[in-house]
Amino acid sequence: MYQETELIGIAKRENNKKRNYLVVNKLQGKHVPVEPKLALTMFQELAKQVKKDNEGKRLLLVGFAETATAIGAAVAAYLNCDYIQTTREHVEQVNYLFFSEAHSHAVEQKLIKEDMDVAIPLADRIIFIEDEVTTGNTIMNIIHEIEQKYRSRVSFAVASLLNGMDETALRKYQEYNISMYYLVKTDHSQYEKIADNYYGDGSYTSIMQDLTCHYTDELLCTNAVNARRLTQGEVMQEACVGLWNQINAKYVFDKVQSILVLGTEEFMYPALFVADKMERSGLRVKFHATTRSPITVSSEDSYPLHSRYELKSFYDEERVTYLYDLEQYDQIFVITDAARNNSESGENSLLMALKAKNNKTIHLIRWCLE
Structure with missing residues (x-):
């Protein structure tokens, strides 16, 4: 328990x-x-x-x-x-x-x-x-x-x-x-x-400027399931298996590498499923997601969050979204269901944050009905 x-x-x-x-x-x-x-x-x-x-x-x-x-x-x-x-x-x-x-x-x-x-x-x-x-x-x-x-x-x-x-x-x-x-x-x-009682003296970075930059590569995966619409657990699970199979077929993994799998806002479970598959194959993997929640960060050890990036959303460039406690990894997989025509500013904003932590290999995986 x-x-x-x-x-x-x-x-x-x-x-x-x-x-x-x-x-x-x-x-x-x-x-x-x-x-x-x-x-x-x-x-x-x-x-x-x-x-x-x-x-x-x-x-x-x-x-x-x-x-x-x-x-x-x-x-x-x-x-x-x-x-x-x-x-x-x-x-x-x-x-x-x-x-x-x-x-x-x-x-x-x-x-x-x-x-x-x-x-x-x-x-x-x-x-x-x-x-x-x-x-x-x-x-x-x-x-x-x-x-x-x-x-x-x-x-x-x-x-x-x-x-x-x-x-x-x-x-x-x-x-x-x-x-x-x-x-x-x-x-x-x-x-x-x-x-x-917390000071709120953590690291704050705002990346809201609209600069064009490029991911290492982009993969558009098929057979997406949108959980905002009624579905069934088994249907979602089978679709996530298909998502993982497409990613696994494209990328070669070194089992000593550290990997971050990052979901976007409401879109979390398929990215978590992929992260779990990577971890089960012997990789060192962490998972989390961007969020709408504006949370104070603090340098204090007892505080749960220490750094914050303020970004444009993948889903609406006028919306602010956040990413907490970002670190450096050998590879990062950003997995989203945001359509391309909605997300360019948000994609660039997130990419600049990832690069600011000296992350170099950053893949964009798009799993959406477009």
Whole structure:
């Protein structure tokens, strides 16, 4: 069983008056670089809890963007059930269910209504997948939205790596008969004070200028699956195998090399899957992803994040995105589902950050429906 001190560090949100702290999971592979096997093992432990209590049920898993998309896809792959993630991105020619995330820097979340129209009548239970649940309000918002729109008899549950809900919030969920699965129970009562005590004197670099530079090479992979649309765990898993096979066929790996596999914002699980395949083949691999979250960084050893690059997003050049604790590697694989016509400025911005850490061999892998 995991311990709180093993998994989390408390960081300070930047310019967020709603909540000044952020719980950073050191094994999740979002903000902190991690060995892929550690992240996937943790996700599978959560999946085992869900499976044990839901044998024979038809499940729809909903992973929350952006931090829980890899968790949700991994649990869906383990259970081989229906899966869809929330998104903040634009999807062409669809309608949305909207709901809010009150404490976040980016409050609007969406589910594609046409896919929910198909999935909900077939489901016995909808399970929301999160990295951490604190108040439960965001999930309750979408539950109310679903109940109002569909009048379905489907039941609900929540599965998260961490659960920081207080007794009042837990009691509310019990009254609604919403099951809770989690690996570690956390107590948030001191987190605000902990965050306030950090100096925020880490390394900050902004790379927002629009300069053209070039990756070592670019590979466009086929047969992409978009988890913003309804899919199935086995379908996603098979597609990720195909992604890995295309990458493995093109590149030659020296087993003594250090490799970084980097996902982009909501797009995490396929990149994590590839990173795991590399690690299983004997390579030294780390995985993490860019993020929308503006987090203060600090030089203090006890603080979870020490350096930050401020970049243009792969998905919208007007959006700021961030990358934390970047190091030097022998090879870097940036794996994204961003279409080429959306991402040139973001690609250049990230590449300049990678080169600033003296990374020289940087591959761009594009896995998207374009």
